[in-house]
Amino acid sequence: MALVAAFVILFPEIQLNAKGRAQSHETNSGAQAEELHLPASANDLVRQAIDNELKQTVGDEKYFFHVHKLSPTGEQTKEYVETDEGAVGRLIAVNGQSLTDDQRRKEDQHLQKLATDADAQRKHRKDQLEDEERTTKMLKAMPDAFIFKYDGEEESPQYGKLVRLQFKPNPNFNPPNRETQIYKGMEGTMLIDCAEKRMVKISGDLTQEVTFGWGIFGRLDKGGKFEVEQSKISPRRWETTMLKMKFTGRVLLFKKLNIDEKETTSDFRPAPAHLSLAEGINVLKQQTSQLAEGQSSASKTSSK
Numbered sequence: 001m002a003l004v005a006a007f008v009i010l011f012p013e014i015q016l017n018a019k020g021r022a023q024s025h026e027t028n029s030g031a032q033a034e035e036l037h038l039p040a041s042a043n044d045l046v047r048q049a050i051d052n053e054l055k056q057t058v059g060d061e062k063y064f065f066h067v068h069k070l071s072p073t074g075e076q077t078k079e080y081v082e083t084d085e086g087a088v089g090r091l092i093a094v095n096g097q098s099l100t101d102d103q104r105r106k107e108d109q110h111l112q113k114l115a116t117d118a119d120a121q122r123k124h125r126k127d128q129l130e131d132e133e134r135t136t137k138m139l140k141a142m143p144d145a146f147i148f149k150y151d152g153e154e155e156s157p158q159y160g161k162l163v164r165l166q167f168k169p170n171p172n173f174n175p176p177n178r179e180t181q182i183y184k185g186m187e188g189t190m191l192i193d194c195a196e197k198r199m200v201k202i203s204g205d206l207t208q209e210v211t212f213g214w215g216i217f218g219r220l221d222k223g224g225k226f227e228v229e230q231s232k233i234s235p236r237r238w239e240t241t242m243l244k245m246k247f248t249g250r251v252l253l254f255k256k257l258n259i260d261e262k263e264t265t266s267d268f269r270p271a272p273a274h275l276s277l278a279e280g281i282n283v284l285k286q287q288t289s290q291l292a293e294g295q296s297s298a299s300k301t302s303s304k
Contacts, residue, residue: 038194042148042165046190048197050139053238061237062271064287070262079287081271083280085121086128088114090284111285115278124277137179145173145183154191159232162200165190178212182220185210198238203227206247218257220249233268241265 039045062082067089069076077093091099091107099107114120146167154162168187175181188204206224224247231241242264249257275283 038150038163042150043143043146045163045192045197046146046148046165047143049192049199050142052197053139053199054136056237060273061234062273062275063233064267064269064271065265066267068264068266072260079284081275081280081284081287083275083277085125085277085280088124088277088280088284090281108285111281115281121277134179137177141173141176141180141183144170145175145180146170146187148190151189156193156200159193159195159200161194162191163194165192167204181212182206182210184208185220185222196232198232199230201227201229218249218251220247220257224248239265239268 039048064079064081067078067080069078074095075093076091078089079092080087080089088111090111091103093099094103114124147170148165148167151164151166154164156162166187166189169184173183175184185206185208186204187207188202190199191201192198193200204226206220206222209222210220212218225245226247227242227244228240229242230238232238233241242262244262245259246261247257247259251257272283
């Protein structure tokens with residue numbers, strides 16, 4: 001389900017105010033589908049992939065991971081841990097540098113409030129639930145919002161054979177909600193793992209301006225781009241490991257919208273199961289303290 005998180009990032013703004021290209025070859029769509037034992041209709045293949053995204057359950061499988069975010073204002077790195085009440089993160093570096101004492105104190109205060117304040121915890125859970133609901137809406141709409149067609153194959157060192165699809169807006173699609181209005185102006189490509197029927201990569205361009213609420217709530221300009229990659233992090237689980245977005249527009253007619261971000265997620269490590277939010281924050285503090293001590297020791301050793 002994480003693969004459409006790129007789009008989800010856009011909507012709070014609007015509402016509130018493989019290495020290189022793999023070797024590929026073109027094939028006849030029908031022959032390609034038959035050869036790879038895929039549905040004759042590319043849209044049906046996408047429906048299967050979407051069903052697999054929606055059916056993925058995390059269960060007791062929890063992880064620590066790093067998220068590195070790059071934007072025109074700088075770089076940030078956060079360490080996250082998954083709990084039974086959602087993921088929680090702690091800032092560990094800014095522009096490639098460890099936190100200053102003041103930055104560390106502010107981060108500790110933020111996490112302490114989240115660990116002890118019932119209202120803050122409710123808001124945290126509510127925000128994550130709303131993100132999940134938006135993602136679900138957008139995933140479910142994709143097979144109807146676009147016309148997909150087979151466009152060849154690619155070989156992946158990690159996943160083997162991938163099928164490449166092209167997509168363009170379906171002129172008969174009537175967006176049922178604000179989240180899916182962006183699909184009206186979008187076209188691009190998608191890569192699907194043939195064996196597991198999972199989306200590996202999707203990239204697209206806004207080929208026309210998209211408005212929300214007749215332009216009152218917001219507008220995205222023609223020329224916006226996005227790219228999302230998903231990786232298999234365990235035998236049962238796939239997660240987004242890279243998303244890149246560049247969009248401009250306006251929010252509520254007056255406020256300029258300028259999103260130019262790249263976010264990479266890495267270093268997945270098993271975390272304890274069944275943590276509460278407060279327990280997750282304590283474990284996170286221990287992890288980041290150990291990380292800071294390791295960096296400090298490494299720095300002292302290299303300076304000798």
